[in-house]
Structures are given as structure tokens and as C-alpha cells.
Amino acid sequence: MTRHVQIAVLALAAIAPLAAQSPKGWKMRVDRSTEASDPDAPGDIKFVTMGSGFHATNPKAAVYWNPSNTASGSYTLKATFTLMKPSGHNNYYGLVFGGSGLEGAQQSYLYFVIAQNAVNGTVVHSEPKSGAMAKTDGIYGIRINHQLEVQVDGLSSK
Numbered sequence: 001m002t003r004h005v006q007i008a009v010l011a012l013a014a015i016a017p018l019a020a021q022s023p024k025g026w027k028m029r030v031d032r033s034t035e036a037s038d039p040d041a042p043g044d045i046k047f048v049t050m051g052s053g054f055h056a057t058n059p060k061a062a063v064y065w066n067p068s069n070t071a072s073g074s075y076t077l078k079a080t081f082t083l084m085k086p087s088g089h090n091n092y093y094g095l096v097f098g099g100s101g102l103e104g105a106q107q108s109y110l111y112f113v114i115a116q117n118a119v120n121g122t123v124v125h126s127e128p129k130s131g132a133m134a135k136t137d138g139i140y141g142i143r144i145n146h147q148l149e150v151q152v153d154g155l156s157s158k
Contacts, residue, residue: 023049025068029102031061033146038089040146053153055084058144063096063109065141071097071157072137074129079142079155086116087147099139110136111143 022028028047033040041059048055056064071077077095094113101107110133114124127133140157144150 022047023054023066025066026054027065027067027103029063029107031063033060050151051153053080053151053155054142055149055151056142056144057085057149058146061144061146063102063111063141063143065096065099065102065139067102067139069140069155069157070138071140075136075157077140077155077157080153081114082151082153083116083148084151085149087145090115090117091145091148092116093142093144093148093150095140096143097138097140098136099141102139108135109138113143113145116148 026047028045030045040061043059045060045062046055046057047062047064054064056062077097079095081093083093092113092115094111096109096111099107099109102109112125118124129136140155142152142155
């Protein structure tokens with residue numbers, strides 16, 4: 001089943017080097033499962049340029065970002081996620097934003113993810129830049145949980 005989900009975050013308004021085939025300038029932080037009942041799949045993460053976007057094959061969960069992708073103030077993040085291969089249970093994928101220190105022990109970021117069974121083709125959430133969402137300035141990127149294969153197109157900020 002292929003799913004298309006466009007996520008927009010309005011007014012908003014964890015690190016390893018990538019392999020050689022990875023998109024230039026992009027970095028990755030792997031989040032290994034610590035749950036015996038929900039283990040990571042075997043194999044290596046693959047994150048490559050494909051078409052006009054990126055293709056992630058994730059036996060383990062990961063956050064992907066390019067340090068030059070930053071946003072501040074009032075902004076909109078957009079991307080189209082196509083779920084190429086779902087896992088055997090609900091897993092999540094989406095946007096990270098407000099990132100800082102992503103390569104170290106003091107990493108900080110917010111994320112907005114949806115379940116692999118989400119509504120297609122709609123803006124799924126908007127949030128004012130206040131309260132828990134007050135610190136949204138920083139690096140933006142992508143989060144994809146384990147056991148998923150996802151195509152990401154049109155990642156942008158405005």
C-alpha cells in the first residue's frame with residue numbers, strides 16, 4: 001500500500017556519518033530500539049537521493065538533517081511522504097524542527113510525526129508558536145521510525 005501524506009507545520013511556528021551514497025551535506029542520528037517486544041529489523045539504514053527527493057529504508061529509526069536547512073520566526077515546513085513499505089504494526093514518520101546540537105549528547109529538537117495509517121493528502125496539524133512549541137527556531141529535517149521505507153519529496157521551509 002502506498003500512502004501520500006503532506007505535512008505542514010504552520011507558525012511554529014539524536015549521530016552517525018552517512019554512507020557515500022547519501023545526499024551531500026546530510027547527517028543522520030540513529031535511534032536504536034530498546035524494546036525487546038519491538039526490535040529493530042536487521043540490516044543497514046539507507047538514505048539516498050531519489051527523484052526530486054530522498055528515499056529512506058529504515059531497519060532502525062533515524063533522524064536526518066542537513067545543517068544548512070534552518071528556519072526561524074514564523075514559518076511553514078512542508079514535505080510529501082510516500083510510504084513505500086509499512087511495518088507490521090503502526091510506526092511513525094514526519095518532520096523534525098527547532099533542532100540544535102544534533103550531533104552531540106545535548107541534542108534538542110521537536111518532531112511532528114504521523115502514523116503509517118494516517119489521512120492522505122491533507123494538512124494534518126497547525127500549532128501556534130507558544131508553550132511547548134515556543135522554541136522552534138533551528139534545523140529542520142526528517143524522522144522515520146524503524147521497519148519503514150519512505151520516499152520524501154518537496155521538503156522545504158517558507
